Structures are given as C-alpha cells and as structure tokens.
Amino acid sequence: MHINRTWKILATAAAAAVVAVPVAAFAHGGSGQDDRTDAAKHAIVGGKARNVIMLLGDGMGDSEITIARNYQVGASGRLAMDTLPLTGEYTTYAVQKADPTKPDYVTDSAASGTGWSTGHKTYNGAISVLPNGDPLPTILELAKSAGYKTGDVSTAEIQDATPAVLVSHVTDRSCYGPNTMGPCPTNATENGGAGSISEQLVKTHPDVVLGGGSTSFNQVIKGGADVGKTVFQTASASGYQLVSDASGLAAANLNKPILGTFAPGNMDLEWVGPTPTATGTPASTCQVNAARNPAQPHLSVMADTAIKALDKQSRGNRKGFFLQIEGASIDKQDHAANPCGQIGETVEFDKAIDVALDYQKQHPDTLVIVTADHGHTSQIVAAGSTTTGVTATLVTHDGAPMTISYATTPFPGSQQHTGTEVRIAASGPQAANVLGVTNQTDLFFTMARALGLHV
Numbered sequence: 001m002h003i004n005r006t007w008k009i010l011a012t013a014a015a016a017a018v019v020a021v022p023v024a025a026f027a028h029g030g031s032g033q034d035d036r037t038d039a040a041k042h043a044i045v046g047g048k049a050r051n052v053i054m055l056l057g058d059g060m061g062d063s064e065i066t067i068a069r070n071y072q073v074g075a076s077g078r079l080a081m082d083t084l085p086l087t088g089e090y091t092t093y094a095v096q097k098a099d100p101t102k103p104d105y106v107t108d109s110a111a112s113g114t115g116w117s118t119g120h121k122t123y124n125g126a127i128s129v130l131p132n133g134d135p136l137p138t139i140l141e142l143a144k145s146a147g148y149k150t151g152d153v154s155t156a157e158i159q160d161a162t163p164a165v166l167v168s169h170v171t172d173r174s175c176y177g178p179n180t181m182g183p184c185p186t187n188a189t190e191n192g193g194a195g196s197i198s199e200q201l202v203k204t205h206p207d208v209v210l211g212g213g214s215t216s217f218n219q220v221i222k223g224g225a226d227v228g229k230t231v232f233q234t235a236s237a238s239g240y241q242l243v244s245d246a247s248g249l250a251a252a253n254l255n256k257p258i259l260g261t262f263a264p265g266n267m268d269l270e271w272v273g274p275t276p277t278a279t280g281t282p283a284s285t286c287q288v289n290a291a292r293n294p295a296q297p298h299l300s301v302m303a304d305t306a307i308k309a310l311d312k313q314s315r316g317n318r319k320g321f322f323l324q325i326e327g328a329s330i331d332k333q334d335h336a337a338n339p340c341g342q343i344g345e346t347v348e349f350d351k352a353i354d355v356a357l358d359y360q361k362q363h364p365d366t367l368v369i370v371t372a373d374h375g376h377t378s379q380i381v382a383a384g385s386t387t388t389g390v391t392a393t394l395v396t397h398d399g400a401p402m403t404i405s406y407a408t409t410p411f412p413g414s415q416q417h418t419g420t421e422v423r424i425a426a427s428g429p430q431a432a433n434v435l436g437v438t439n440q441t442d443l444f445f446t447m448a449r450a451l452g453l454h455v
Ligand SMILES: [Zn+2]
Pocket: 059, 109, 331, 332, 335, 417
C-alpha cells in the first residue's frame, strides 16, 4: 500500500516533468491508458513519400534507448524517438565472408549498413559490396539517379561505415582515403578501381554531406583522372562549398551542394561523466563536455541545416529528398564503456529526431524512420550491484540510482556489439512496413517503395 502510493507520486511527478520536455510526446499514439486503435489506423498511410529522412543511432539497442530515457526524462518519460506511432524490431545479422549461406550473428555497422542501404546481406567490414566484392547500388545512389536530392550526415568521420555505405563500394571499411587503401587493392585508383571512400563520396556527390573526417580529404589521389590532386580539391572542383565550422555552415548557401567536415576524425562528445570500475562508482550525474570544440555544430544543428538545404534545393519538384542522419558515437562510447558519453550522444541524436518530426508536421508527405544497426554492450543492472565487468551508477531524472554494466570484454578493452534484434520505428507514408519482426535488408525496400524507385 505504502509502496504503491509512493510509486504513484513519483509517476505523477515524472509525468509532470515530461510535459516540459520539448518533444511531441504522445502526439501520435496517445498514452497507454487510452484506446489507440483509431490513432494506429490513422498512422497507417500507403502510397509514396516526397521525402525520406532516415535516422540511425549506431549501436542504439533497446538497452541504450532505455538508459538514455531513464537518465534524461525518467522511466515514465518519453523521448522524441518513442513518439513515432509504428514500431517493430528487425534482425541485424551479417553473413560469413567464406560461406555467405551461413549467418554471422553479430554484425558490424558496415555489413548492417550494406543491408539497409542495398537490400543485401554481406560480411562484416564490407561497404556496399557483395561477399564476392561486386558493388551494389545504394538507396542514396538510386534516389539521386531518380531525381531526388540527397544528404548524408554523421557525428563520425564521414568515411565511417554508416555514412560510407550510402556513397561508396569498397571491400574493407578502413579504406577511408588514398593513403589507406592497403586492405582494398582492387578498389584503389592506382589499380584502376573507383578509389577510396572519400574519393567515391565526391563522385557520388550527395547534395549535403556533414560530419567529421577532414584528414582523408586532405590526402593526394594516386591514380585515375584526378591523380596528384587532394580529395578536397576534387570536391571543390565538382561544385561543393567546403565548410569547416559551425559559423561556416550557418553562412553556407543552402541552394548549392555543401561538404562540411568539422573535425579531422570523429566529432567531439556532448557529455562526460564517471568511468565505470569493477567495484562500481558513487552515484553521480553527467556533465557537459567542457573540452568539446564549440566550433563544431551539434548533430541537431547539422540535421536542421541538411533538411533546410534539401528542402530548398528540391523546392518545386515532385520528388523531394533522401537524407540519412547518424548519431555515431552512441556506439563508440558503448565500446569505450563510457555511460555519460553514450547517453549524451543518444540525447543529442534524439534532438535531431525532434527536428525531423517537426519538419514532418509541416510536410506530412515525409517518411521518417528511426532505427539502429546493431545492439551493444550496456545493460541496466540492479542498483549498486557489481558484475563480471565494470559498472557505474548515475542519478537519473527520477532522482533514482541507475547502475550500468559493461561486461562483454575485460575492461579497458573495447566492448563488443551484440547480436540482438533492434528497434525500428516510423511515421509517414509506408511506415506500416516496419511493423512486426523484419530484417534490416527489408528497410531498403520500404524506403525504395516510398520513393517509387525501381529496384
Ligand atoms: Zn561499433
């Protein structure tokens, strides 16, 4: 009785706090206590979409979402990503390179990204090529050829697996620039190939590219028509405005192609906090990362700019745009067993989702998809407990302790991806195709159908 009353008071307080969160909470589905039958029927829309905005939280499994929700808005609160009306799960497995008839149960972002961007399963490390190395057309390339404007945004170096699978085809994900083509000899321009991920990105030429990764663009091309030039020089010659900081991005001409690289490698983290240990940590909170370079735009700002630019560039056309937005460092901070790093990136990714949902309110002919590419390590365990790995305890929005465990690799080694299915949620035309249990390869066909592409 007493416990029950306390719970109700806490729940009411949390619900009141949620109202202040600037997200469209329950905008589509209503609360769980209402009959949502009509809302669900209303959310199912067939036909074509003018625009597709796909948002991918790298390594953002259900556990990572729950951790960020508990911390930021409380257990009964809802993030922007929780308000999408139609939700399913998809399987993420890769296939074995030596025997592609056999699954590789734990995927990386390259194989999973090849899956959702081309509709084909491949091996870990492959960037939009089949296990035999043959290139596969990607959703971005197909959308571009069909007359849509296209964009690719990430907080990682833009050559990282998720942004790379949309714009390039190499046999190994590490082939970022002309100087790092060792693992991809057949793709190197000096051997007659199409070049590194950076070189192919420029040739594919999405209308908006924003992220980190300037290092590889500064490398000199070693073969083909552009031999002797840096990749940046070819980008500039091909019509890109090159921007390198937030003020440059704010001043960019949104009517023209933009290549923004805001860091030599990955972009800086939003938050910092306690390092987990084998014996746990005192309960504490996350802090804004004071060392973050303020000249780097936040992901939500990059998302807003990309949407505005693609909207402008496609104005007056029946065909709008395809845009991918990745919150990349959720995965990277899960690998690093850094709970506040991971949560800060998830919260900023959620702000980018909010930007996309705001655009969709004004442009309902937009399909918005929020998903992940694979599961990851972090788990919520009993408050204050220790595990065979390392734990840290945070005080959440609820004012309650939440203990997070990282235990897939002995600390401080890089924590591992996991083979679980992950959430896929959507709203807009064709969103019903995420319902139930699908495969990450099915997402390619859902997006292609929404855009009316022939595949
Ligand atoms: Zn990873």
